[in-house]
Amino acid sequence: MTPFLSVLxxxxxxxxxxxxxxxxxxxxxxxxxAARTGVRARLWDARRAVAVLCAVLxxxxxxxxxxxxxxxxxxxxxxALIYALEGGFVAWVQATFAxxxxxxxxxxxxxxxxxxxxxFPVVAYLALPRTVTFRRVLVAYALNYGIGLALYTxxxxxGPRNVMPEMVTPLLFANQPDVMALTSEVNVNSNVFPSxxxxxxxxxxxxxxxxxxxxxxxxxxxxxxxxxxxxxTMYLGIHWLTDVIAGFALAFGSVYLAHRFVExxxxxxxxxxxxxxxxxxxxxxxx
Amino acid sequence: MTRPISRRAALAGLGLxxxxxxxxxxxxxxxxxxxxxxxxxxxxxxxADADPNGIxxxxxxEEHLTAVGVDVRLNTVGQTDLWRKVLINQNFDLYVGxxxxxxPFDADALYGLTHSKFVAESGWQNPxxxxxxxxxxxxxxxxxxxxxxxxxxxxxxQETLCELxxxxxxxxxxxxxxxxxxxFEGWTEDSRPLSVTGLLELDAVADGSDDGGSGxxxxxxxxxxxxxxxxxxxxxxxxxxxxxxxxxxxxTDDRITENWNPxxxxxxxYGTFTGLLYDPLVRADGDAVVPWLAADWERVDDDxxxxxxxxxxxxxxxxxxxxxxxxxxxxxxxTSLGSVETSVPTPRFRGRSSxxxxxxxxxxxxxxxxxxxxxxxVAARALQVPxxxxxxxxxxxxxxxxxxxxxxxxxxxAVVSNNPDPVGxxxxxxxxxxxxxxxxxxxxxxxxxxxxxxxxETTDPRAGVPSRYRGKPAFDRLRIEVLPSDISAxxxxxxxxxxxxxxxxxxxxxxxIGRSADARLVSGRSAAxxxxxxxxxxxxxxxxxxxxxxxxxIDKSALVDDAFDGYARAAASPLAASPNAVPDSVAWDxxxxxxxxxxxxxxxxxxxxxxxxxxxxxxxxxxxxRLLSRGQ
Numbered sequence: 001m002t003p004f005l006s007v008l009x010x011x012x013x014x015x016x017x018x019x020x021x022x023x024x025x026x027x028x029x030x031x032x033x034a035a036r037t038g039v040r041a042r043l044w045d046a047r048r049a050v051a052v053l054c055a056v057l058x059x060x061x062x063x064x065x066x067x068x069x070x071x072x073x074x075x076x077x078x079x080a081l082i083y084a085l086e087g088g089f090v091a092w093v094q095a096t097f098a099x100x101x102x103x104x105x106x107x108x109x110x111x112x113x114x115x116x117x118x119x120f121p122v123v124a125y126l127a128l129p130r131t132v133t134f135r136r137v138l139v140a141y142a143l144n145y146g147i148g149l150a151l152y153t154x155x156x157x158x159g160p161r162n163v164m165p166e167m168v169t170p171l172l173f174a175n176q177p178d179v180m181a182l183t184s185e186v187n188v189n190s191n192v193f194p195s196x197x198x199x200x201x202x203x204x205x206x207x208x209x210x211x212x213x214x215x216x217x218x219x220x221x222x223x224x225x226x227x228x229x230x231x232x233t234m235y236l237g238i239h240w241l242t243d244v245i246a247g248f249a250l251a252f253g254s255v256y257l258a259h260r261f262v263e264x265x266x267x268x269x270x271x272x273x274x275x276x277x278x279x280x281x282x283x284x285x286x287x
Numbered sequence: 288m289t290r291p292i293s294r295r296a297a298l299a300g301l302g303l304x305x306x307x308x309x310x311x312x313x314x315x316x317x318x319x320x321x322x323x324x325x326x327x328x329x330x331x332x333x334x335a336d337a338d339p340n341g342i343x344x345x346x347x348x349e350e351h352l353t354a355v356g357v358d359v360r361l362n363t364v365g366q367t368d369l370w371r372k373v374l375i376n377q378n379f380d381l382y383v384g385x386x387x388x389x390x391p392f393d394a395d396a397l398y399g400l401t402h403s404k405f406v407a408e409s410g411w412q413n414p415x416x417x418x419x420x421x422x423x424x425x426x427x428x429x430x431x432x433x434x435x436x437x438x439x440x441x442x443x444x445q446e447t448l449c450e451l452x453x454x455x456x457x458x459x460x461x462x463x464x465x466x467x468x469x470x471f472e473g474w475t476e477d478s479r480p481l482s483v484t485g486l487l488e489l490d491a492v493a494d495g496s497d498d499g500g501s502g503x504x505x506x507x508x509x510x511x512x513x514x515x516x517x518x519x520x521x522x523x524x525x526x527x528x529x530x531x532x533x534x535x536x537x538x539t540d541d542r543i544t545e546n547w548n549p550x551x552x553x554x555x556x557y558g559t560f561t562g563l564l565y566d567p568l569v570r571a572d573g574d575a576v577v578p579w580l581a582a583d584w585e586r587v588d589d590d591x592x593x594x595x596x597x598x599x600x601x602x603x604x605x606x607x608x609x610x611x612x613x614x615x616x617x618x619x620x621x622t623s624l625g626s627v628e629t630s631v632p633t634p635r636f637r638g639r640s641s642x643x644x645x646x647x648x649x650x651x652x653x654x655x656x657x658x659x660x661x662x663x664x665v666a667a668r669a670l671q672v673p674x675x676x677x678x679x680x681x682x683x684x685x686x687x688x689x690x691x692x693x694x695x696x697x698x699x700x701a702v703v704s705n706n707p708d709p710v711g712x713x714x715x716x717x718x719x720x721x722x723x724x725x726x727x728x729x730x731x732x733x734x735x736x737x738x739x740x741x742x743x744e745t746t747d748p749r750a751g752v753p754s755r756y757r758g759k760p761a762f763d764r765l766r767i768e769v770l771p772s773d774i775s776a777x778x779x780x781x782x783x784x785x786x787x788x789x790x791x792x793x794x795x796x797x798x799x800i801g802r803s804a805d806a807r808l809v810s811g812r813s814a815a816x817x818x819x820x821x822x823x824x825x826x827x828x829x830x831x832x833x834x835x836x837x838x839x840x841i842d843k844s845a846l847v848d849d850a851f852d853g854y855a856r857a858a859a860s861p862l863a864a865s866p867n868a869v870p871d872s873v874a875w876d877x878x879x880x881x882x883x884x885x886x887x888x889x890x891x892x893x894x895x896x897x898x899x900x901x902x903x904x905x906x907x908x909x910x911x912x913r914l915l916s917r918g919q
Contacts, residue, residue, distance in 0.1 A: 072365060
């Protein structure tokens with residue numbers, strides 16, 4: 001098996017295992033059973049959000065190499081700017097904290113934890129009787145990818161491990177070279193601003209806080225994991241602090257816009273008013 | 288940037304006050320002057336994924352320039368973009384890069400690199416914009432004289448170039464390569480695994496071919512012990528594609544998967560693979576020159592070389608004729624062949640093609656080249672350009688257009704074409720490519736190296752070719768795959784997915800190769816020296832005294848020790864890899880540069896000494912230690 005396939009297989013296995021455990025622990029067997037009957041209706045209810053996300057992912061998959069060419073030729077060459085702005089911050093992070101245990105943890109988080117972090121909200125929010133949070137998460141994902149792709153095209157920059165190889169070790173790739181086969185399929189080394197790992201993780205973390213009353217067990221796990229992903233992007237030498245800050249901005253912007261675009265609706269699956277749909281305000285009563 | 292503006296705004300306010308007070312003249316005298324601002328320089332190079340060495344040279348220079356008060360911008364761009372920026376658009380201050388020759392080269396290579404006659408051209412000819420009569424004279428003279436006279440001229444040329452520093456030679460790297468020898472052998476230091484001749488000298492491992500595909504894969508599984516999965520895949524591949532005779536190389540450089548144009552400067556590194564697609568008339572082979580596409584050549588008189596061609600065919604079946612050779616030289620001088628108003632010379636091979644003034648076809652297989660007034664060594668260099676088929680390239684002489692629009696009247700289709708489906712006459716033919724992923728070549732069964740001697744032929748088709756190239760290449764197909772970094776390239780060789788790496792490996796991959804049971808490190812001395820190039824057209828880099836201070840900021844010994852981990856040799860002259868070319872005055876003496884010694888303060892930069900040197904040549908600093916410049 002090629003490195004790419006073997007890594008992909010292990011990611012799928014890890015995510016599947018974690019999803020199973022988390023679904024049982026966070027959502028609970030009772031709610032999962034109840035949710036089974038309503039899944040098709042909820043997906044139909046959320047069809048537009050699903051379609052938007054699929055469209056963005058498809059456009060990203062098809063247009064990525066073309067957009068990369070545009071970025072190379074016409075994008076703002078920002079490596080020098082970012083580096084001049086923050087200098088050796090990432091090198092300092094590595095020099096101060098790097099150790100075998102942390103490297104193992106952050107490498108795991110960057111690949112496996114991140115994949116789980118993105119997948120779990122889809123399951124968890126689909127299990128809710130009302131689709132508003134589910135739809136908002138999907139739209140927020142789509143906004144992250146869409147805006148992120150536009151920024152990648154506008155701004156051409158390389159990450160710290162490519163600029164300061166003597167100070168910033170590519171810890172992830174040095175320790176798990178196979179992983180590079182996967183990440184290079186998913187991403188390109190000149191796509192660093194903003195950090196999509198950060199923005200998507202923070203998006204999930206924000207939703208975890210907003211839905212703390214529905215899924216109180218998920219909030220600490222989701223937030224911890226999401227912040228770990230944020231730190232991992234710098235600890236592993238992949239992203240600049242600047243990318244991470246931009247990632248936070250993109251995340252909060254996407255969550256805000258998702259709430260603006262996706263309104264709760266009354267014709268949902270269970271009776272209730274708009275107030276009852278606000279995350280964390282009323283639906284927690286279902287427990 | 289903001290400082291002068293705010294100061295001006297303040298002065299404008301003052302101006303109003305002053306005008307009302309009636310001393311407008313004095314205020315104008317002050318406000319009308321631009322205050323000096325901090326010197327800003329941009330260093331361009333490729334990211335660590337593409338080349339782990341170049342960026343580390345750039346980082347050291349950045350650190351040292353910053354220490355003496357320069358505002359440095361360290362910019363990383365892709366390899367194509369770096370060369371487009373530097374060689375084509377000449378829009379750079381400094382760059383860190385590698386020279387294009389991997390084999391030791393003759394001093395005449397400096398003709399293209401530094402002669403002022405190329406100052407208005409783009410490409411590898413004088414990208415620095417150096418205009419020095421002394422250099423031009425020496426370059427002309429070394430072409431004419433021979434023997435000891437030439438040695439003297441070449442020596443003083445190096446001294447002049449070292450003094451003027453249009454570029455600072457940093458080090459000659461060892462070309463580090465990870466190889467596994469289960470299927471192909473002959474990777475040696477001497478055969479330079481990254482060169483045309485190095486690849487041609489490889490031999491297939493006898494065991495592998497006897498056992499057949501599955502047998503050799505079985506043994507690989509036992510050897511590697513890294514799990515059957517990788518080898519399982521290899522045997523499936525073998526079964527499916529019959530890939531047993533495929534040489535599999537891995538690189539981080541994706542340019543060869545997109546562009547096969549031998550004259551496109553921004554897409555070529557050493558030109559190794561286009562060198563296998565396109566034959567030159569003669570090929571340098573160590574110190575000797577061996578006939579290649581030319582069966583023979585001789586000097587008819589002082590000015591004329593007569594070249595007779597071998598019986599050869601282009602990959603599309605057309606015969607290679609003297610007309611193609613004559614066309615190639617005319618075309619390299621002007622790729623528009625007169626169809627565009629100004630001539631558009633090729634961005635590569637200009638030093639060589641400028642040697643040939645005229646060409647005359649005598650018959651199908653004989654051509655006379657006018658190469659006036661040059662010695663034997665230089666004359667042989669004139670014959671080392673790739674020969675191009677007229678019937679393909681004569682259609683590319685028009686101005687380059689995008690969707691019918693002519694954007695730049697000084698660009699021809701020939702220069703910008705990716706040359707899809709390249710038609711050469713070389714030992715390899717193009718098969719297929721997936722942009723950014725991989726490219727496949729196959730052995731050309733019609734090439735003179737492998738063609739069985741025809742009973743009708745009176746002469747040996749391989750006459751003059753050293754025996755080690757006969758019957759080569761030893762592989763049926765050559766597959767080059769692009770990987771994201773040198774670490775993953777080494778990994779791929781260790782896992783048995785590839786036979787060798789052909790990208791620039793950093794020293795960090797050496798222990799990685801050591802840990803692998805099957806991969807072996809081959810390090811061959813490369814002539815492709817790392818250097819810092821200066822854009823001499825721009826102030827203050829136009830000042831040779833300023834450049835020599837910058838050169839003294841480069842700690843070459845430390846770079847060789849730290850960045851290259853010892854796998855390089857520091858040098859002052861670009862000819863340091865060429866045997867006997869370097870006079871003592873510019874030879875590296877142990878640990879210091881003979882001409883531009885590093886401002887050394889027990890291993891680190893002596894900032895005060897460097898600043899004093901800058902003051903000595905007329906530069907000033909503000910009270911915060913910033914190096915000031917005017918009108919940058």
